[in-house]
Amino acid sequence: MSNENPITGDQILRVGPVNPAVAAILNDEFQAAVLPGADDRDAWLEEHGAGIRVAVCSGKIGVDTKLLEKLPYLEAIVNFGVGYDATDVAQAKERGIPLSNTPDVLTDCVADTALGLYLDTLRRLSAAERFVRAGTWASGQNFPLATKASGRKVGILGLGRIGQAIADRLEGFGCEIHYHSRNPKQDVQYPYHASARDLAAATEVLIVAAAGGPDSAGLVNADVIEAVGPEGFIINIARGSVIDEPALIRALQEGTLAGAGLDVFANEPEVPAELLELDSVVLLPHLGSGTVETRADMTAVTIGNLRSFLKDRTLLTPIY
Ligand code: 8YV
DSSP, X not given: OTTTSOOXXXXXXXXXXXXXXHHHHHHHTTOOEEOOOHHHHHHHHHHHGGGOOEEEEESSSOOOHHHHHTOTTOOEEEEESSOOTTSOHHHHHHXXXXXXXXXSTTHHHHHHHHHHHHHHHHHTHHHHHHHHHTTTTTTTOOOOOOOOOTTOEEEEEOOSHHHHHHHHHHHTTTOEEEEEOSSOOTTOOSOBOSSHHXXXXXXXXXXXXXXXXXXXXXOBXXXXXXXXXXXXXXXXXXXXXXXXXXXXXXXXXXXXXOEEEESOOTTTTOOOHHHHTOTTEEEOOSXXXXXXXXXXXXXXXXXXXXXXXXXXXXXXXXXX
16 A cells, blocks of 8 residues: 555654654654744645645644644644644544554653652642742741641542553552542542542542543533642643633632642643742643653654554554
8 A cells, every 4th residue: 555655755744843853853764844833834734735644743732623624635643642632633533534642651751740749739849949949948947837748538530541650659658549530440449439529529639630632621620629629739740621720720829729730731831820929839841751761762652653654554553
């Protein structure tokens, strides 16, 4: 099949900045096309869109509805990242365009990040670090007491690969794990709760590990946040869209939620000014998978999918 109608470099489109290593391979080895910025995009797509057969994108900037419509002969989407909510999956599926992601290789690093946020938010480590740097400790003051992190009841929202890896780590901290996901999992001993609200009401810390996209948008709403409560915490390493961000900000400002640790936001890289002003939150720049080792593994899976598709029109890690 591939021999009959081989895909050439100019028929591969890089969407968004992607990882530098992926960008370098796409450029040096494949001489792939690069989607121009907003100003020149429409004109470029008008001229070249119909020639594009494979798109390589990232979890942050995907092949959205409008772009997909301008790529009428697209045959595959190769996504750098495990999450693919920035891509219009419904349209891709409907048009029979396969989509791959980079599962498994980033599970450990994202779970490690969740644990880092968990410890930092409850023990207020970053706030304490700011306290030292500001000279407040040296001036004779003591840092206020924080919240014990070991032995807590923790609710995992979305017990997929990453959620399970977070649970494994928290077991080492003597935590009692509960979970909610679309369906109860076979072979999982943790108590299952039928809704996000029930999970929040039964636990002290809610860790969001659910996939993004239309199904989970706003799942952690004002009601769920209220159930986490004034002594409770929310950690999010999934997608900003899963939480009602204005409701989260209100709860933090009013003290109806004790604190939050966030690696992801609704409108990245914008972080709401209200959050920047709060000392009860830990804010990270979406670095969950951001280690040299994991990004190299993600690059290998991404390029592996591309090569495989060029060779025999199959993807190594397809979503569907
Ligand atoms: C990446 C991520 O930073 O895998 C994901 O879904 O959110 C992160 O690992 C992102 O996809 C890279 O753009």
